[in-house]
Amino acid sequence: MFDIIPINGGITAVDGIYCDGIHCGLKTNNALDLAFIYSDTMLDVESIFTSNTFKAAPIEYFLKNTKGKQSNFVLINTKNANAMTGDRGINDVDEVLSALQAKFKNIKNPIFSSTGVIGQYLPKEKIISGFNSFNLESKNHTNAANAILTTDRFNKEIALRVDIDDLSFTIGAMAKGAGMINPSMATMLCFIATDANIPQNDMKELLNECTKTTFNAISVDGDTSTNDSVFLFTNRKSKAYNKEAFKTALEMIMKKLAIDILKDGEGSSRVVAFEVINAKNQIEATKCAKALSNSLLVKTALFGCDPNWGRIASTIGASGIFANPNTLKIYIGDVLIYECQKIHFQSEEKAAKVMQMEDFKITCDLGVGDGSFIAYGCDLGHKYIEINSDYRS
Numbered sequence: 593m594f595d596i597i598p599i600n601g602g603i604t605a606v607d608g609i610y611c612d613g614i615h616c617g618l619k620t621n622n623a624l625d626l627a628f629i630y631s632d633t634m635l636d637v638e639s640i641f642t643s644n645t646f647k648a649a650p651i652e653y654f655l656k657n658t659k660g661k662q663s664n665f666v667l668i669n670t671k672n673a674n675a676m677t678g679d680r681g682i683n684d685v686d687e688v689l690s691a692l693q694a695k696f697k698n699i700k701n702p703i704f705s706s707t708g709v710i711g712q713y714l715p716k717e718k719i720i721s722g723f724n725s726f727n728l729e730s731k732n733h734t735n736a737a738n739a740i741l742t743t744d745r746f747n748k749e750i751a752l753r754v755d756i757d758d759l760s761f762t763i764g765a766m767a768k769g770a771g772m773i774n775p776s777m778a779t780m781l782c783f784i785a786t787d788a789n790i791p792q793n794d795m796k797e798l799l800n801e802c803t804k805t806t807f808n809a810i811s812v813d814g815d816t817s818t819n820d821s822v823f824l825f826t827n828r829k830s831k832a833y834n835k836e837a838f839k840t841a842l843e844m845i846m847k848k849l850a851i852d853i854l855k856d857g858e859g860s861s862r863v864v865a866f867e868v869i870n871a872k873n874q875i876e877a878t879k880c881a882k883a884l885s886n887s888l889l890v891k892t893a894l895f896g897c898d899p900n901w902g903r904i905a906s907t908i909g910a911s912g913i914f915a916n917p918n919t920l921k922i923y924i925g926d927v928l929i930y931e932c933q934k935i936h937f938q939s940e941e942k943a944a945k946v947m948q949m950e951d952f953k954i955t956c957d958l959g960v961g962d963g964s965f966i967a968y969g970c971d972l973g974h975k976y977i978e979i980n981s982d983y984r985s
Contacts (some may be wrong), residue, residue: 594837595755602733603692603752603764606785607829608632611729613739618671618708618715624739626722627668629783632661634700635825638795640803642820649674649681649714650704651821652727653689656682658701665702666783666823667692668740669719670768672708675818684714688835696728705770705781707742707819737766737805740781744768748852752841754788759832765845769853774860779809780853782822784845787829789839798839799824806846810854810968811885822846851968860970865953875975876913878965882955883911885969894971899943901929908956919959925952932959 598604610630618625639659641651667689674681689702706714737747753762769780790798799822807822824842854863866884871877884890887907893900901922908915922930925946929939946952 593756593853594834594840595628596841597753597755598764599753600750601731601751601753601764602737603629603751603766603783603785604731604733605753605763605764606787606827608787608827609735609764609785610728610731612727612732613735613737614722614928616669616725618669624735625670626719627736627739628726628728628943629666629668629736629785629825630699630728631664631785631825631827633827633829634664634937635785635827636792636795637661637663637703638792638799638824639665640822642818643710644818644820646676646818646879648706648710648819649677649685650706651819653682653685654703656795657686658703661701663701663703663825664706665696665699667702667719668705668707668736668781668783668877669714669738670706670708670742672706672712672714673710673819674706674714675710677711677713680713684716684886688714688716690721692723695723696726703823704971705741705783705819705821705823707781710818721963733764733766740768742768745856745952746852748856750845750848752845754832754834754841756832756834756835756837757780759830761786761830761832763788763838763841763845764964765849766785767849767853769856780820782807782827782846782849784823784842785825785827786838787827789828789831789833790826790838791833795824795826796837797855798835800844802843805848805966806843809885809966810850811882820924854968854970860972862894862947863951863968863970865951865966865968867953867955867964867966869955869957869964870961871958871965872914872961873963874965875963876961877958877963880908880911880913880915880958880969881965883907884954884956885967888972891969891972894947897944897947899924899929899941899947905930908958913958914960915958916960921955921957921959923953923955923957925949
């Protein structure tokens with residue numbers, strides 16, 4: 593048996609984890625734009641990155657130089673993705689991290705993570721100058737969570753304590769993301785720290801499993817970033833560990849942060865779960881649910897609170913899976929609106945009221961097998977176009 597209790601402190605709720613966010617000149621108006629996470633002991637690291645072929649320079653640098661090694665520091669800048677910058681971008685990462693280690697001798701194998709505009713060279717001089725403001729004894733998790741935001745409207749943090757008999761371990765995390773969200777691991781970054789005595793193999797296994805039903809199950813706009821990254825760190829300061837308990841807590845943390853990203857979707861006003869049941873198999877259920885969460889026509893119908901089930905049916909039929917209109921049922925909330933060739937016109941008014949809610953579920957029962965999956969999406973409206981038509985200014 594185990595208990596999971598929400599606690600304060602974000603990522604710094606974990607013993608030995610420190611962080612802060614400062615202004616180094618990447619953003620205007622003295623806005624926070626550079627963050628760090630520091631551990632007073634070495635951390636084991638597991639990671640998952642974007643499936644985009646054009647991975648950003650910090651990811652390429654990590655895969656070449658840091659993967660498989662312990663680390664005790666993460667540096668995160670906003671406003672500049674350092675993506676599509678070629679060898680120069682990778683060399684800039686190396687120069688910044690070398691300057692960091694020259695200033696702080698106790699930093700080992702630092703990790704760099706970036707988010708922001710693609711196709712601009714890293715303003716490394718500003719970032720390096722920011723090191724003068726770093727206090728490695730700070731636990732200002734709110735500043736750190738704010739400093740990594742781009743178009744986000746709010747920061748995203750969570751911490752849990754897991755009690756197992758007389759022992760306990762803690763997991764804390766922060767994330768950012770609002771647009772360019774279609775992780776195939778969203779622009780999204782996530783950093784998770786724990787003191788659990790978790791084996792390295794379990795770190796890899798559980799991070800991969802929980803990603804499938806959380807960050808890999810959300811879509812704001814169907815675009816996969818060059819910088820998507822999820823990191824899991826442990827210092828093993830706690831003697832406690834239970835695989836089932838850790839997986840439950842990790843999935844809770846990642847689900848909360850993933851839904852926060854959807855709630856913060858650029859201009860979004862509602863979050864929708866797309867549940868596909870009784871598909872031919874789980875693979876086809878996943879494919880169908882993700883097609884629904886990515887559909888621009890479905891997203892705009894959500895924005896208008898329009899129970900246009902035809903767009904849902906059309907997306908299912910175009911998704912490339914086995915489906916049959918004779919066995920298909922579509923529910924908006926608990927309102928049955930299409931049933932095996934029968935159109936429930938009288939249900940549209942009730943369905944429209946459901947769609948005015950901030951969060952609800954659309955269920956598609958394909959009636960052809962036993963596969964199921966839930967993907968998550970949000971509406972798409974005028975604000976998204978406004979933000980992304982003027983993103984670089």
